[in-house]
Amino acid sequence: MTIAILYGVSYNYPIEGKANAFQIDGGNCNETAEKLTALFLAGITAATLGACTKEGGQSGNGSQNQEEKDQIVLGTSADYAPFEFHKIVNGEDTIMGCDVALAQKIADDMGKELVIKDMDFNSLLTELDNGTVDFVIASLAPNEERKEQVDFSDYYYTGGICCLVRVEDVDTYTTPDSLAGHSVAAQTSSIHEKVAKDQMADSPLVSLGKVPDMIMQLKTGKVDAVLMDKDTADGYLAENDDLAQASFEVFYEESTCAVAVKKGNTQLLEQINETVKEVKEQGLFDQYMEEAKAQAPSED
Known part of the structure; x- marks a missing residue:
């Protein structure tokens, strides 16, 4: 590490046309030797300080790890x-x-x-x-x-699972089978996705990562129904007069x-x-x- 520091210092003072070389001539040998000694000692000091700083940083990380444990x-x-x-x-x-x-x-x-x-x-x-x-x-x-x-x-x-549809489709989609050929949205990797596959196998499944995206697609006619928890559905129904809960119940034993x-x-x-x-x-x-x-x- 000391060598690296000294190498860096020497690089700052290159001989013209000879980078990384010290300029030493006969008339200035003593003076140059003194400078080299000083640089060497400075390098050792810098290396020592660097080591102390590193230890301090490691100690700090240890404290941070302790905080993370809390x-x-x-x-x-x-x-x-x-x-x-x-x-x-x-x-x-x-x-x-x-x-x-x-x-x-x-x-x-x-x-x-x-x-x-x-x-x-x-x-x-x-x-x-x-x-x-x-x-x-x-x-x-x-x-x-x-x-x-x-x-x-x-x-x-x-809780329970329910199916949301547009208000104008409430009388059309009265059973899971009535959604055959019509798209149903569910959150990706959710239990509702599995319900759709099991109970609405003839309905194209649209899996989306975010629930608000499912609601938007339902409102804009890109999907025809959405599956979600009833407590969550209640919130969307309260805010969207154009949506309604389908009249049929969705049963799932692991709710x-x-x-x-x-x-x-x-x-x-x-x-x-x-x-x-x-x-x-x-x-x-x-x-x-x-x-x-x-x-x-x-x-x-």
Whole structure:
């Protein structure tokens, strides 16, 4: 390292036509020798200081790692009110919702700071497996396929699935079979996508990453129906007079939501289950849901 520093210094004073060379002549040998000695000592000092700075930086990283251990990172897809959504609060973009309230409760019970990472729904379990998030809460149904990839907590919510259509089509689409040949939208990698494939096999499936995109395509006639959780659908129905819930019911036996953790992370799973148990026993999630519905922003 000292050599590199000295090499850098010598490069600043090259002989004309001979870069990287010291200019030493007989008349100035003593003076030049003194300069070389000074440069050498300066190089050693710089190298020593550099080593100290590096150690200091490593110590700083250690502290940062310790701080990171005091955090727990949530992965979610904040486009699904009232479960998780964006809202401007005091001029700042804030992620909130009943799922986020549950995540905050989990973090509080663990004595950790909650950090939220917002991403596409279909990326959540991959990011969990990669370790970029510690747990996932995103109105996630613990079906058998997902259980092969991640571990789930006890369920914290039981809901229903509904089908949205345009008001003028309510009397046309009265059963799943009546949608044969007509396109149905569902969120990519969601349980609703599976429902569409199983129960509306003759309907072309349109998979979209964001729920607002599905609603827009329904309103503009690009798709004929949309599948989603009933609590989420209620919010869109309240804001869109041109949409309605189809008269038929959509049945699915796994209409529950649970928290996902990386496969084998039993310690975190046990801690989460303790919180989920308390939340269910005290009816806290119903409270979170009502608060989230009141906070959810109106659609522009």
